[in-house]
Amino acid sequence: xxxxxxxxxxxxxxxxxxxxxxxxxxxxxxxxxxxxxxxxxxxxxxxxxxxxxxxxxxxxxxxxxxxxxxxxxxxxxxxxxxxxxxxxxxxxxxxxxxxxxxxxxxxxxxxxxxxxxxxxxxxxxxxxxxxxxxxxxxxxxxxxxxxxxxxxxxxxxxxxxxxxxxxxxxxxxxxxxxxxxxxxxxxxxxxxxxxxxxxxxxxxxxxxxxxxxxxxxxxxxxxxxxxxxxxxxxxxxxxxxxxxxxxxxxxxxxxxxxxxxxxxxxxxxxxxxxxxxxxxxxxxxxxxxxxxxxxxxxxxxxxxxxxxxxxxxxxxxxxxxxxxxxxxxxxxxxxxxxxxxxxxxxxxxxxxxxxxxxxxxxxxxxxxxxxxxxxxxxxxxxxxxxxxxxxxxxxxxxxxxxxxxxxxxxxxxxxxxxxxxxxxxxxxxxxxxxxxxxxxxxxxxxxxxxxxxxxxxxxxxxxxxxxxxxxxxxxxxxxxxxxxxxxxxxxxxxxxxxxxxxxxxxxxxxxxxxxxxxxxxxxxxxxxxxxxxxxxxxxxxxxxxxxxxxxxxxxxxxxxxxxxxxxxxxxxxxxxxxxxxxxxxxxxxxxxxxxxxxxxxxxxxxxxxxxxxxxxxxxxxxxxxxxxxxxxxxxxxxxxxxxxxxxxxxxxxxxxxxxxxxxxxxxxxxxxxxxxxxxxxxxxxxxxxxxxxxxxx
RNA sequence: GGCGAGGUAGCUCAGAUGGUUAGAGCGUCGGAUUCAUAACCCGAAGGUCAGGGGUUCAAUUCCCCUCCUCGCUACCA
Numbered sequence: 080x081x082x083x084x085x086x087x088x089x090x091x092x093x094x095x096x097x098x099x100x101x102x103x104x105x106x107x108x109x110x111x112x113x114x115x116x117x118x119x120x121x122x123x124x125x126x127x128x129x130x131x132x133x134x135x136x137x138x139x140x141x142x143x144x145x146x147x148x149x150x151x152x153x154x155x156x157x158x159x160x161x162x163x164x165x166x167x168x169x170x171x172x173x174x175x176x177x178x179x180x181x182x183x184x185x186x187x188x189x190x191x192x193x194x195x196x197x198x199x200x201x202x203x204x205x206x207x208x209x210x211x212x213x214x215x216x217x218x219x220x221x222x223x224x225x226x227x228x229x230x231x232x233x234x235x236x237x238x239x240x241x242x243x244x245x246x247x248x249x250x251x252x253x254x255x256x257x258x259x260x261x262x263x264x265x266x267x268x269x270x271x272x273x274x275x276x277x278x279x280x281x282x283x284x285x286x287x288x289x290x291x292x293x294x295x296x297x298x299x300x301x302x303x304x305x306x307x308x309x310x311x312x313x314x315x316x317x318x319x320x321x322x323x324x325x326x327x328x329x330x331x332x333x334x335x336x337x338x339x340x341x342x343x344x345x346x347x348x349x350x351x352x353x354x355x356x357x358x359x360x361x362x363x364x365x366x367x368x369x370x371x372x373x374x375x376x377x378x379x380x381x382x383x384x385x386x387x388x389x390x391x392x393x394x395x396x397x398x399x400x401x402x403x404x405x406x407x408x409x410x411x412x413x414x415x416x417x418x419x420x421x422x423x424x425x426x427x428x429x430x431x432x433x434x435x436x437x438x439x440x441x442x443x444x445x446x447x448x449x450x451x452x453x454x455x456x457x458x459x460x461x462x463x464x465x466x467x468x469x470x471x472x473x474x475x476x477x478x479x480x481x482x483x484x485x486x487x488x489x490x491x492x493x494x495x496x497x498x499x500x501x502x503x504x505x506x507x508x509x510x511x512x513x514x515x516x517x518x519x520x521x522x523x524x525x526x527x528x529x530x531x532x533x534x535x536x537x538x539x540x541x542x543x544x545x546x547x548x549x550x551x552x553x554x555x556x557x558x559x560x561x562x563x564x565x566x567x568x569x570x571x572x573x574x575x576x577x578x579x580x581x582x583x584x585x586x587x588x589x590x591x592x593x594x595x596x597x598x599x600x601x602x603x604x605x606x607x608x609x610x611x612x613x614x615x616x617x618x619x620x621x622x623x624x625x626x627x628x629x630x631x632x633x634x635x636x637x638x639x640x641x642x643x644x645x646x647x648x649x650x651x652x653x654x655x656x657x658x659x660x661x662x663x664x665x666x667x668x669x670x671x672x673x674x675x676x677x678x679x680x681x682x683x684x685x686x687x688x689x690x691x692x693x694x695x696x697x698x699x700x701x702x703x704x705x706x707x708x709x710x711x712x713x714x715x716x717x718x719x720x721x722x723x724x725x726x727x728x729x730x731x732x733x734x735x736x737x738x739x740x741x742x743x744x745x746x747x748x749x750x751x752x753x754x755x756x757x758x759x760x761x762x763x764x765x766x767x768x769x770x771x772x773x774x775x776x
Numbered sequence: 777g778g779c780g781a782g783g784u785a786g787c788u789c790a791g792a793u794g795g796u797u798a799g800a801g802c803g804u805c806g807g808a809u810u811c812a813u814a815a816c817c818c819g820a821a822g823g824u825c826a827g828g829g830g831u832u833c834a835a836u837u838c839c840c841c842u843c844c845u846c847g848c849u850a851c852c853a
Contacts, residue, residue: 416782741851
């Protein structure tokens with residue numbers, strides 16, 4: 080834990096090239112990672128900050144099909160969007176690479192091959208869905224059909240987007256291929272499994288014993304997984320978009336994204352050094368430098384991610400690296416929780432988000448404001464809420480009124496009394512409040528550094544603001560504007576006060592840099608400051624006496640109600656669109672013949688008994704009188720009906736459905752339900768009482 | 777249902793290996809001030825630390841139960 084490290088390798092989760100970056104991503108991953116790296120650089124550490132677009136996986140292929148363009152075109156488009164908004168937002172990656180680059184293919188294939196040759200993988204042939212027309216195996220996402228839960232006609236094989244149920248392709252009614260509409264058939268295919276179970280005891284030792292300092296959410300998640308027991312996981316897929324396997328005769332097979340995406344960190348590092356040398360900096364180095372960062376145990380590897388990625392970064396990826404054998408493992412994985420927006424979950428598909436590219440257009444030159452708000456309210460220990468009102472208030476009462484105001488007062492006073500030049504500090508006029516101020520100032524770099532090193536960024540930012548408050552208080556206590564009423568006799572004292580206040584501003588110009596890089600840059604320029612490192616901060620002579628200070632105007636401006644209203648309006652519109660969308664009935668399913676319908680034997684039956692299935696949230700166990708027999712049917716309606724209220728009711732039952740086991744009970748049929756616009760389920764039955772067994776036609 | 781993380785002032789969040797008056801920022805109210813973007817500074821009010829039980833001289837902090845939120849997971853023929 081207290082190991083001495085010689086260099087840092089910091090990674091930020093690879094954004095998926097399927098959409099833009101929103102405030103949840105920023106608050107959870109990119110801003111904290113950027114603060115950490117900017118601090119480390121100011122602290123003269125050797126640090127490499129790595130990121131890049133993750134461009135494989137099924138969703139991009141589907142989007143490409145939907146937009147009618149090539150997969151490459153889709154990833155190019157989003158890679159560009161993401162890359163540009165990060166750049167403009169000041170996320171200081173040393174490299175932003177892509178997993179579609181040849182270097183990544185090589186790297187991923189090398190690692191795969193090493194594991195293959197070491198005999199790490201288990202090979203297993205299983206039955207998978209196959210599209211006989213397109214001649215391809217189908218990922219779950221590529222199979223659509225009617226959702227067995229809500230009846231939505233275009234549910235995916237892994238999940239129904241309508242009702243959120245998680246599914247498997249077997250569960251879909253009338254499954255069909257997205258590629259050709261053909262009915263998928265099952266066909267054997269071979270896959271390579273990574274035996275996570277073999278790494279279980281090692282992982283337990285490494286995480287549960289050796290990394291007790293990890294954040295509680297991360298540690299807890301890992302513990303949960305490890306204690307549940309790990310299973311082998313397939314690391315290959317039958318797809319044509321992805322990194323091909325480096326094994327002969329495996330055409331049409333690629334690596335599972337979660338196998339190769341984290342390797343993207345490694346290939347991005349290689350990419351960095353290749354680019355560096357190709358631009359002529361490499362005279363003294365060599366292209367093997369990346370190994371220093373990935374294979375030398377004096378390197379501290381830190382992964383910044385969101386909580387949804389914990390398993391992949393703490394369990395699967397480390398196990399893969401461990402199996403490979405020559406790589407270092409992360410020292411820490413400071414995963415953040417989630418950020419909500421105006422009390423609701425951020426959702427890309429529902430367009431409930433604040434998109435970085437749109438923010439940058441709506442609030443030009445206000446990168447630091449968003450950086451500030453998202454840091455001050457970062458979901459470090461629990462899910463947090465972002466509201467535009469809070470954004471406005473923090474800007475107006477913290478950035479404008481505290482920090483911006485302090486800087487402005489000091490510079491204005493300096494111009495007023497000393498023609499904009501830094502006055503000298505005269506020892507004869509030093510007072511206790513000066514000494515207190517300086518004593519206090521000295522403690523800040525250390526405090527801020529400690530918080531950052533422990534991944535407590537909101538606390539660190541709080542200290543920066545505290546220093547600004549201290550400055551404001553100092554001015555208030557010493558009231559140079561009052562002394563100036565008799566300027567000549569108080570000249571030295573006024574000079575001292577402003578000198579010290581300016582030194583505080585000078586310190587802020589660097590202490591704030593990890594958090595507010597644009598503001599820090601402006602300040603450093605206006606104060607004509609040289610380059611200072613963290614260890615030099617806290618000192619009282621950053622500014623040179625006599626140096627001219629530029630009047631840089633206002634650092635922050637107020638955000639008016641109208642701007643906030645506009646943003647709220649924008650959100651209200653997405654909400655309206657969502658509601659319209661969800662209230663629109665689903666389009667009709669494809670035409671069928673009478674024969675198809677006639678296959679369904681739907682009867683009226685009476686519920687004789689009803690009880691809640693133990694250990695289940697959704698299932699009720701019903702005993703039905705069908706007129707012909709009495710049978711048990713399980714139905715996922717527990718959220719909408721209590722057992723007592725439905726006994727005696729007549730319902731429609733699909734009777735000739737194959738029996739199915741759920742939660743250890745066999746269900747013999749399916750109750751037909753109508754789904755309301757809000758997703759709730761209602762029984763359908765005869766309008767008047769009929770005899771049990773009545774056939775529906 | 778199982779597992780994990782949370783439930784602390786009006787709001788957003790800290791914190792305590794159990795011990796005298798539970799903290800911060802913002803908001804609110806009062807005062808002071810005018811160099812400053814009606815900003816700053818000082819002060820005050822505001823909390824049975826989700827609810828119930830237990831252990832203890834002492835619990836908000838430890839244990840058990842219940843409720844609520846979020847995530848993972850099983851189930852929705």
